[in-house]
Amino acid sequence: MSSEGRVARRAGERAHEEWRSALDALDGTDAKAVVGELRELLAGRV
Numbered sequence: 001m002s003s004e005g006r007v008a009r010r011a012g013e014r015a016h017e018e019w020r021s022a023l024d025a026l027d028g029t030d031a032k033a034v035v036g037e038l039r040e041l042l043a044g045r046v
Contacts, residue, residue, distance in 0.1 A: 001009070022041075026034050 018041075022034070022038050
């Protein structure tokens, strides 16, 4: 695998970890509030 491929793979793994964390945060919470926070987080990272 090329170094670019490794970088892209790691970026994808990090993104997956962040989404998993966000989904876990939805469990037992007011989903609307969490979704709003997710939107803010993602807007800052895009």
